[in-house]
Amino acid sequence: MNRLTIFVMTVLMMFCSHAKTQTVSGQVTWECTLKRKSPEEGEILMKAKIRPGWHMYALGNSAQSPIKMNFKFEPDPSYQLLGNVTQPAPLRKFENLLGMPVTYFENEVEFGQKIRLKGKSGIIRGTIQFMQCSDQVCVPPQDFGFSLKIFN
Secondary structure, three states: OOHHHHHHHHHHHHHHHHHHHHHHHOOEEEEEEEEEOOOOEEEEEEEEEEOOOOEEEOOOOOOOOOOOOEEEEOOOOOEEEEEEEEOOOOEEEEEOOOOEEEEEEOOEEEEEEEEEEOOOEEEEEEEEEEEEEOOOOEEEEEEEEEEEEEEO
16 A cells, blocks of 8 residues: 555544544533622522433532532632522432442433522533443543633
8 A cells, every 4th residue: 555545544544533522421411591680689690501312410429439410610709609509309329330329410411500699790610520321331521611601
């Protein structure tokens, strides 16, 4: 084979490998919004859509598990967190891949974080760390960053 053919085949192999990684790790999509409840209070809504055949782990799984699910919010003078992130009641099962009981969500879930608004404008920045699995494979924890503008 000539060098051009070898080069093209190598590039195609690298692209196919990368596309598969993107497909496996992209089973959860996020949408974040700010819902005002009054001029001084609001709620950050973080909605995950989970593809069929996959599940995403809930908050509060065992500290001994490799499962990571948490929410981090960057401090900003324009808002104050009120309480902790809330979630609906999760499903429960024994996860064979991990060898322990876990709580999780399928299809769709919405998390909420209440806030007190302190300024007329600002930006809420945060990161959601989550982990997803199918019956055959688990994807390492991933981070999803978001920012929401506060307007009066």
